[in-house]
Amino acid sequence: MDKAKIHKVLNDNILLENFSLLLIDEINNDDEILEKKARQLLSLCLNDEKADDFFIAICGWSVDSLLNKLNV
Secondary structure (H helix, E strand, C coil), X not given: CXXXXXXXXXXXXXXXXHHHHHHHHHHHHCCCCHHHHHHHHHXXXXXXXXXXXXXXXXXXXCHHHHHHHCCC
């Protein structure tokens, strides 16, 4: 990861917004099937205690909350 570029984005509100829009667009246009995306993300949760932080950052919900919404 290029930490200098990350800091540049962190210090610029327009770049921050554009990064979010880019990320959402790339997620929506990814060719991978949804089942594979979900499998990779949930597998990450099993292998990395901090994975939950990603979900909270990306959608505001923890993995447990999302699973509860799924009625699992």
